[in-house]
Amino acid sequence: MNPYWWVLLAAVVVEIAWAMSLKWIQLQPGVASISTSVVLTALNMLALSFAMRGIPVGTAYAVWTGLGAVGITLLGVVFFQDPLGAARLGFLALIIVGVVGLKLSTQGG
Numbered sequence: 001m002n003p004y005w006w007v008l009l010a011a012v013v014v015e016i017a018w019a020m021s022l023k024w025i026q027l028q029p030g031v032a033s034i035s036t037s038v039v040l041t042a043l044n045m046l047a048l049s050f051a052m053r054g055i056p057v058g059t060a061y062a063v064w065t066g067l068g069a070v071g072i073t074l075l076g077v078v079f080f081q082d083p084l085g086a087a088r089l090g091f092l093a094l095i096i097v098g099v100v101g102l103k104l105s106t107q108g109g
Contacts, residue, residue, distance in 0.1 A: 021033060
């Protein structure tokens with residue numbers, strides 16, 4: 001796997017952390033939570049834009065948003081008791097299948 005994919009996976013992790021920081025702002029607004037969100041935003045954009053140097057823009061963005069959505073959904077279930085039924089699990093699985101398909105169909109991946 002080329003290094004751009006590793007950077008993209010790191011961007012996904014930062015994306016998930018950023019989304020969690022928004023929930024933190026909701027629960028405990030203040031300098032720490034807002035500053036964390038701002039820093040994560042900057043790191044997120046830098047990592048995603050770097051990954052796009054070696055991965056097609058549509059593929060990078062789809063993987064970033066797709067895996068980010070899956071990750072934050074699962075964390076919402078674990079930490080905030082968000083609902084998770086069979087249909088929701090099935091659609092999350094479809095996102096993962098799509099991400100894997102994009103990875104496999106991207107040249108130089």
